[in-house]
Amino acid sequence: MQLILRQGRVVDPSRKFDQVADVGIDEGRIAEIAPRIPGKGRREIDARNLAVLPGFLDMHVHLREPGREDAETIATGTAAAARGGFTAVACMPNTQPVNDSGAVTSFILQRAREVSKIAVYPIGAITRGSRGETLAEIGEMARAGIVALSDDGHPVSDGQVMRRALEYSRLFNLPVIDHCEDLALAAGGVMHEGYWSTMLGLRGINPAAEEVQVARDAILARQTGARVHIAHLSTRKALETVVRAKAEGVTNLTCEVTPHHLLLTDERVASYDTNAKMNPPLRGRDDVDALVEGISSGAVDVIATDHAPHTIGDKMLEFDRAPFGIVGLETAVSLVCDRFVRPGVIGLGRLAELFALNPARILNLEKGTLAPGAWADITVLDLERQVEVRAADFASRGRNTPFEGWTLRGGPAMTVVRGKVVWSV
Amino acid sequence: MASLSQKDLLSIEQLSVDDIRLVLDTAEALKEISSRAVKKVPALRGKTVINLFFEPSTRTRSSFELAEKRLSADILNFSASASSVTKGETLLDTARNLEAMSPDIIVIRHSSAGAPHLLGRECRSSVVNAGDGMHEHPTQALLDALTVRSLKGRLEGLKIAIIGDISHSRVARSDTLLFHKMGAEVWVCGPPTLVPADFHLLGARVTSLMEEAIEGADVVMMLRLQNERQKEAFIPSAREYFTLYGLSRERMRGARKNAIVMHPGPMNRGVEIESEVADADYSVILDQVANGVATRMAVLYLLSGKSGLKPARKPR
Amino acid sequence: MRKIKGKSLMTAAEIDLALARMAAEIVEKLGPVEEFAVVGIRRRGVPLARRLCRRIEAAVKRPVPLGILDITLYRDDLTAIGNRPMLRETLIDFDIDGRSLVLVDDVLYTGRTVRSALDGLVDLGRPRRVQLAVLIDRGHRELPIQADYVGKTVQTEEGDTVEVRLEEEDGEERVVLLRRGA
Numbered sequence: 001m002q003l004i005l006r007q008g009r010v011v012d013p014s015r016k017f018d019q020v021a022d023v024g025i026d027e028g029r030i031a032e033i034a035p036r037i038p039g040k041g042r043r044e045i046d047a048r049n050l051a052v053l054p055g056f057l058d059m060h061v062h063l064r065e066p067g068r069e070d071a072e073t074i075a076t077g078t079a080a081a082a083r084g085g086f087t088a089v090a091c092m093p094n095t096q097p098v099n100d101s102g103a104v105t106s107f108i109l110q111r112a113r114e115v116s117k118i119a120v121y122p123i124g125a126i127t128r129g130s131r132g133e134t135l136a137e138i139g140e141m142a143r144a145g146i147v148a149l150s151d152d153g154h155p156v157s158d159g160q161v162m163r164r165a166l167e168y169s170r171l172f173n174l175p176v177i178d179h180c181e182d183l184a185l186a187a188g189g190v191m192h193e194g195y196w197s198t199m200l201g202l203r204g205i206n207p208a209a210e211e212v213q214v215a216r217d218a219i220l221a222r223q224t225g226a227r228v229h230i231a232h233l234s235t236r237k238a239l240e241t242v243v244r245a246k247a248e249g250v251t252n253l254t255c256e257v258t259p260h261h262l263l264l265t266d267e268r269v270a271s272y273d274t275n276a277k278m279n280p281p282l283r284g285r286d287d288v289d290a291l292v293e294g295i296s297s298g299a300v301d302v303i304a305t306d307h308a309p310h311t312i313g314d315k316m317l318e319f320d321r322a323p324f325g326i327v328g329l330e331t332a333v334s335l336v337c338d339r340f341v342r343p344g345v346i347g348l349g350r351l352a353e354l355f356a357l358n359p360a361r362i363l364n365l366e367k368g369t370l371a372p373g374a375w376a377d378i379t380v381l382d383l384e385r386q387v388e389v390r391a392a393d394f395a396s397r398g399r400n401t402p403f404e405g406w407t408l409r410g411g412p413a414m415t416v417v418r419g420k421v422v423w424s425v
Numbered sequence: 426m427a428s429l430s431q432k433d434l435l436s437i438e439q440l441s442v443d444d445i446r447l448v449l450d451t452a453e454a455l456k457e458i459s460s461r462a463v464k465k466v467p468a469l470r471g472k473t474v475i476n477l478f479f480e481p482s483t484r485t486r487s488s489f490e491l492a493e494k495r496l497s498a499d500i501l502n503f504s505a506s507a508s509s510v511t512k513g514e515t516l517l518d519t520a521r522n523l524e525a526m527s528p529d530i531i532v533i534r535h536s537s538a539g540a541p542h543l544l545g546r547e548c549r550s551s552v553v554n555a556g557d558g559m560h561e562h563p564t565q566a567l568l569d570a571l572t573v574r575s576l577k578g579r580l581e582g583l584k585i586a587i588i589g590d591i592s593h594s595r596v597a598r599s600d601t602l603l604f605h606k607m608g609a610e611v612w613v614c615g616p617p618t619l620v621p622a623d624f625h626l627l628g629a630r631v632t633s634l635m636e637e638a639i640e641g642a643d644v645v646m647m648l649r650l651q652n653e654r655q656k657e658a659f660i661p662s663a664r665e666y667f668t669l670y671g672l673s674r675e676r677m678r679g680a681r682k683n684a685i686v687m688h689p690g691p692m693n694r695g696v697e698i699e700s701e702v703a704d705a706d707y708s709v710i711l712d713q714v715a716n717g718v719a720t721r722m723a724v725l726y727l728l729s730g731k732s733g734l735k736p737a738r739k740p741r
Numbered sequence: 742m743r744k745i746k747g748k749s750l751m752t753a754a755e756i757d758l759a760l761a762r763m764a765a766e767i768v769e770k771l772g773p774v775e776e777f778a779v780v781g782i783r784r785r786g787v788p789l790a791r792r793l794c795r796r797i798e799a800a801v802k803r804p805v806p807l808g809i810l811d812i813t814l815y816r817d818d819l820t821a822i823g824n825r826p827m828l829r830e831t832l833i834d835f836d837i838d839g840r841s842l843v844l845v846d847d848v849l850y851t852g853r854t855v856r857s858a859l860d861g862l863v864d865l866g867r868p869r870r871v872q873l874a875v876l877i878d879r880g881h882r883e884l885p886i887q888a889d890y891v892g893k894t895v896q897t898e899e900g901d902t903v904e905v906r907l908e909e910e911d912g913e914e915r916v917v918l919l920r921r922g923a
Contacts, residue, residue, distance in 0.1 A: 195623035199438070201538040201560030201595060204622060272539030316517055318537030320558065428825060454811065454830040463864045468814035496814075723828075726814075730825050 001026045001041040002419050008047025008380065011348040012054055013357050014369035018349060023052055025376040028418035032372060045421075047380060050413055051348055054368050055087030055377025056355040058329060060152070060177075060231060060256060060304035063089070063120075066107060067096025072309040072397045074108065077329070078116035080307075080396035082423040084329040085412025087377035088119035089307075090363060093130065094153040100125035100136035105144035117422035118415070119377070121147040121363060126165045126176060130154050135165060142172040147363040150177035152231055153279075155213060157183055162217070166226035175227040175254075175362055180213035180238070181279070190320045192266040192281040200269060202319060205281050207235045214238040218245040221253045229362055230255035232306050234280040236290035243299045254362055256302035257291045259328060259335045260402065264288075268402060274315050274322035275402040278308070295354060296346050302362065303354045305332045309398020327391075327398035333379075334387040335403065337410030342383060355379070380414035385425065387411040429727050433545040433552040436561040437602040445570070445607060452571050452716070452723035458495055459718060469498035469729050472529040477519075477544075478555070479505040479535040484690055485555050485565075488714070489532050492721035496729075501528070520544050530728060533557075551728040559593050565689055566599035568720040570607065572713050573644055576685060581608030584681075586638040587629070588670060589648030589697055590619045590659075596689045597648060601629045614638035615648075615670060618659040635670055639679040646687045647672050647698050663696050673699045677707075685709045746917075750895055750903070753914035756876065759892030760789070763874055764796035766890050767843055771872075772797065777841040778806040782858050783829055786810075788909040789876055790845035808833035810844075815857035837866040843890075847905040849875040852886035877916060879903050 005023040010033060012018075017033070024032040024041065058081060064072035074091075081089045091108065093099030099108065105122045112120035124141035128134050130151040138149060149169055156162040156178060169176050186209040191197050193204025214230055218241050221228040233239055233255045242255045260278065265285050268276040276282060294300035308325025315322050333355070340346050346354070352368075356379070360368030367377055387408045391399040414424040429444050437445075458466055474493045478486055486502075493500050503523065516535070520543075523531065530551045533541050538558035545552040556562040574580055585604045591597045591613050604611045605628030613620065613629045614637070625631050632638050639645060650666060660666050672686065686698075686708045694700045702708060751759070771777045779797070781790025787809050794807045809832040813819075816826070844858055855873060862868060874890035879897045893916075897903065900921030906913050 193622050195626045198621040198623050199598075199627065201558050201598060203559075272542045313515070316515070316543075318516055318535065318543060319539045320537045451828045454828045457831055461865060466814040466864065467860065468819060726828065727825050730819070 001031060001037070001039070003043045003045070003376075003416075004037055004041035005045045005047045005052055005378070005380070008050045008052035009348070010052045010370065011352055012370040013349045013353045014054065015371060017370070023370065023378070025419040028376055030370055030372050030374050030376050033370060045414070049382070049384065051381040051383065053348065053352045053379045053381060054356040054370050055415075055417065056085050056333065056379045057088040057090070057359040057363075057365070057367060058086045058305050058307065058332070059090040059302060059359040059363060061089040061091050061307045061329065062094065062309065062325070063091040064095060064309060065111065066104070070397070071311050071314070074111045074120065075115035076395060076397045077307070077309070078112070078118050078120060080327070080329040080394060082118050082415045083395045083412075084331070085333040085379045085381070085415055086118060086329060087379060087415055087417045088121060088367065090121040090123050090147055092150060092152040093123055093125040098125050098130050099123070099141070100128050100130065102137065102140035102144035105141045105146050109145050117420070118417050121365070123148045123150050123152075123177065125149070126151045126156055127161060132156050132158055132161060135161075135168060138168060138172065138174070142174060146174065147365065148175045148177050148229070150179070150231065152177060152179045155179050155181040155183065159216060159220075163220055163224065166220055166224040166228065170224070170226050173227070173364065175229045177229045177231050178213070178217050179231050180210050180217060182209045182212050185209035185212065189281070190277060191269050192283050194266060194284055196266045196269055200272070202269070207237065207283065207287070210235055210280055211237045211241065214241050218242065218250060218253055221245065222248075222250045225252060227252045227362070228254075232256060232258050232261065232280055232304070233300070234261045234283050234291070235287045239290055239294050239299055254301040254358070256304040257294065257300050258304060258306045259332045260326060262288065262291050262295065263335060263339060264402060269319075272319045273402065274317065274319055275326055275400050275404075277319060277322055277324055278306070278326050279324035292340070292345065295340065296350065300354070301358045303332065303336060304359070305329055307396070307398075309396055310400050311397075312399060315400045326400050326402055327394065327396050329396060330394050331389055331401060331403050333381070334408040334411035337381065337383060338408035342410055376416060376419040378416040379412060380416070381410065382413035382425070383410040385409070385411050385413060428730070432728070433541070434563055434724055434728060435541050435545055435552065435554045437563045437566050437599045437606070438561070440563070442606055445567070445603060448567050448720065448723050448727065449571050449574060451727060452567070452719040453575070455722045455726070456716075456719045458722070459715070465495055465497055467497045468726055469493070469496035472498045472729055473501065473527065474498045474530045474532060474725065475501045475503055475523055475526070475528040477503045477523065477531055477533045479533070479540070480556070482534055482556070484714075485534060488717040489555060489721050491718050492725055495718070496722055496725055498725070501526070516540055516543060517547060520548055524548050524550060530725060553724060553728065556595055558595065560595055561599045562595040563599050564717070564721055564724055565596050566603040567724070568713060568717040569600055569646070569687060569689070570603055571716045571720050572687065572709055573685070575716070576709060576712070577643060580604060583609045583643040584612065584641055585609050585644045585646065586612045586614060586642040587646045587648065588614045588635060588638055588672070590650050590654060591615045591624060591648070592619045592621045593651065593654075594648050598627065600646060601627050605629065612638045612642070616660055616666070619654070635676060636679055639676055642680045643684055644687060645672060645677070645680055645684060648689070649691065649693055650697050667696055671697055671699060672702050674701055674705075677702060683707075687713060689713070747904070747919040748917065749915060750877070750918050751893060751916035756892070756914060756916065759876060760792055761796060763890040763892060764793050764800065767793065767874065768797055768800045771841055771843070772801045775841050776839070777843065778808060778835060778837070779843045779845060780808040780810050780833065780862070782844065782846045782854060783809060783811045785847035785905050785907055785910060786845045788907050789847060793843070793845060793874065806835040808835065810858055810861055812854060812857040812861050815860045817853060817857065831861070833865055837862065837868045839867070839869050842868045842871045843874050844871055845874045847876050848903050849873070849878045849886075849888050850881060850903075852882045852884035855886050856884050876905055877903055
């Protein structure tokens with residue numbers, strides 16, 4: 001066998017598997033999982049006291065290439081992902097040019113083959129130039145290899161355009177990932193509207209801006225039957241809308257949350273640190289509590305980072321002039337391990353669902369499982385490992401993290417893609 | 426020895442009650458200088474003050490400039506129109522360039538909330554916030570407090586009504602925080618569209634009824650209504666606004682007998698305030714202007730020993 | 742009240758006697774002819790000036806204006822110290838142009854305070870002449886300044902402290918010499 005991971009705690013929610021076992025890998029695929037695999041592999045890894053999970057997939061990443069290679073490239077972004085424990089990423093189309101054509105999709109895939117050790121799945125734009133007006137050439141991009149549609153960064157404001165996009169997406173069975181924001185209600189805001197926006201004199205974003213659009217999408221999802229995935233959901237009311245729709249049988253509606261929305265509140269903006277500026281904005285305590293409840297209850301399907309690297313020059317501006325977004329690939333898994341897995345808010349099985357199984361299912365990928373025969377994409381975690389967040393050490397070009405200096409317990413120990421160890425501590 | 430607790434004056438929020446008292450007492454002592462034949466003392470001789478104005482402002486800027494001159498500081502005026510900001514230079518670049526000239530104090534006005542904080546973090550010099558976006562205007566609140574204290578003899582227990590566009594007003598925020606800290610009862614009043622979320626948590630009673638705000642008030646503070654608010658659909662019209670929130674002699678009757686009227690300027694006569702009220706003897710708007718110079722002198726004096734104490738952050 | 746231990750330089754009675762003598766000297770020099778005023782330097786120059794003023798008024802039988810000068814803004818060490826000294830108001834509500842002034846302070850040491858006071862007075866107008874009255878002259882001048890009226894001259898070392906304690910400010914009345922290291 002090519003590789004054997006010995007005596008790790010193997011957790012695979014796709015088969016409800018959770019026990020100490022050996023994982024044998026051959027020809028890039030899972031060959032066998034057994035209490036003890038006899039013989040010797042070409043390479044053996046001692047996984048005692050480690051957790052062996054299906055490969056994590058971050059379905060919400062901005063790689064910035066083509067166009068803003070000063071902020072991030074496919075090479076640096078995927079290296080950051082590997083270092084953060086991810087075996088695959090899906091990248092958003094808001095590059096320059098926007099990924100709204102087969103040509104850009106092909107370029108991204110070509111670059112990824114050249115420089116990336118992990119899998120890269122492009123997401124195509126819903127509308128041409130992500131301007132929200134006319135549909136992009138979805139079929140052409142589908143043929144080139146996109147796994148989903150999104151105008152992320154911009155909402156699809158026009159309800160009729162969204163309806164058409166959903167109807168059309170069914171043709172290719174592509175999920176539509178929506179950045180939900182009613183721009184009129186958001187009114188040019190730069191942070192969550194509430195005590196802190198008032199105190200700081202910053203324009204607030206009314207939470208209704210997100211909530212009304214989530215409600216619209218839920219209704220359209222029900223009506224069209226298309227698969228709708230709510231990106232970076234951030235408020236209690238928005239989550240309640242999703243939960244209600246699911247309970248009423250709209251199983252084609254899913255949602256994700258980001259680690260920062262699970263961990264930080266709008267109070268973090270108090271020093272005008274632009275690393276606390278993102279869209280959707282950091283919310284209040286009640287919203288954060290609802291999201292945390294959501295990851296443990298199952299209401300939330302996915303944790304995704306919304307990794308959004310920016311250059312220091314772009315980010316070190318007056319708060320209202322700085323761009324939205326923070327990096328997340330190299331902090332997400334450690335943050336979730338430290339704050340939610342170790343204290344027992346979620347178990348390893350649920351962790352694997354949120355980071356691996358559910359994103360793979362939503363994107364129609366035969367991933368997120370350790371079933372024999374599946375590609376051997378594996379994330380190995382060390383729940384005891386001490387991790388200190390230091391942006392200077394990031395593989396990403398982005399240094400814009402609000403977690404600088406945090407000391408965390410637990411994090412990725414090894415990233416395996418198609419049986420190859422692409423990163424280890 | 427007297428000293429403010431921080432290197433910079435960025436907001437009223439950061440000031441303690443003792444800090445505020447210190448500024449007011451110092452300003453009180455400095456008022457006398459403006460009545461001298463030679464209106465100048467050498468306290469800031471050899472110190473350099475940069476006035477960094479990214480927003481046009483005749484009043485605040487003149488007030489600071491006069492304060493600086495009366496303290497014998499060397500002054501460098503730097504305004505957005507004349508600066509390289511228009512060429513795409515960032516605030517931080519500008520700040521570092523200015524810092525290289527070794528100023529002791531930088532006075533900054535900027536349309537972005539938090540811009541002075543950015544400067545204060547990156548600069549060795551003391552930074553004075555002369556108004557940042559919709560955030561704060563601390564020296565305005567201090568001069569308002571000086572005005573009220575000299576006329577009423579105290580701040581605690583007074584009812585202060587702040588009326589108008591609360592949302593977009595840095596003066597409303599700074600005044601509310603200051604008067605609340607000093608034990609006054611602060612009421613803010615404006616149309617619901619112009620009162621921001623959770624404003625009561627800053628220490629004010631919030632109402633949309635002007636009569637309720639003015640009832641028994643010792644101080645009525647009127648805020649300027651910008652013309653844009655109509656276009657942005659916050660209010661239907663200036664005329665309707667005046668009928669609901671304009672300060673008339675009629676409305677002033679609800680206030681305490683010896684109540685005073687204040688306005689941070691510039692006034693919109695006939696929009697938020699009736700001309701007769703603005704010119705009445707209970708209007709102390711010109712006292713505010715005079716107190717502004719003494720207050721800013723006090724702030725500059727108290728901060729002038731602070732610069733360079735905290736090393737600036739190392740450049741990355 | 743802080744208890745001060747050290748060598749006693751003057752008792753309450755001696756202070757009173759010294760002020761009486763100084764007032765008489767001032768009256769002798771200025772009283773008969775001139776328009777003059779007394780200006781105390783904050784803080785302990787102020788009660789001393791007030792007492793001198795009362796005695797002088799009693800002798801010349803006409804009101805003598807009393808002023809208070811805060812020299813903080815004129816100190817030559819402002820740039821060197823981090824914290825700002827507490828500022829108090831200067832209260833001189835008479836015209837000093839053409840008038841003779843008697844500047845009053847408690848202790849004359851380096852002369853720097855008096856230098857600051859002279860600068861402060863110049864900004865207020867152009868007095869005809871300025872004289873200086875101090876309760877204690879302890880030597881060690883750093884500037885060419887001398888007093889016209891002295892309560893008592895004492896020999897001190899440079900590191901010593903001379904504390905003038907006055908009823909109005911300190912609740913007791915005496916002058917104490919604190920030796921360096923004592």
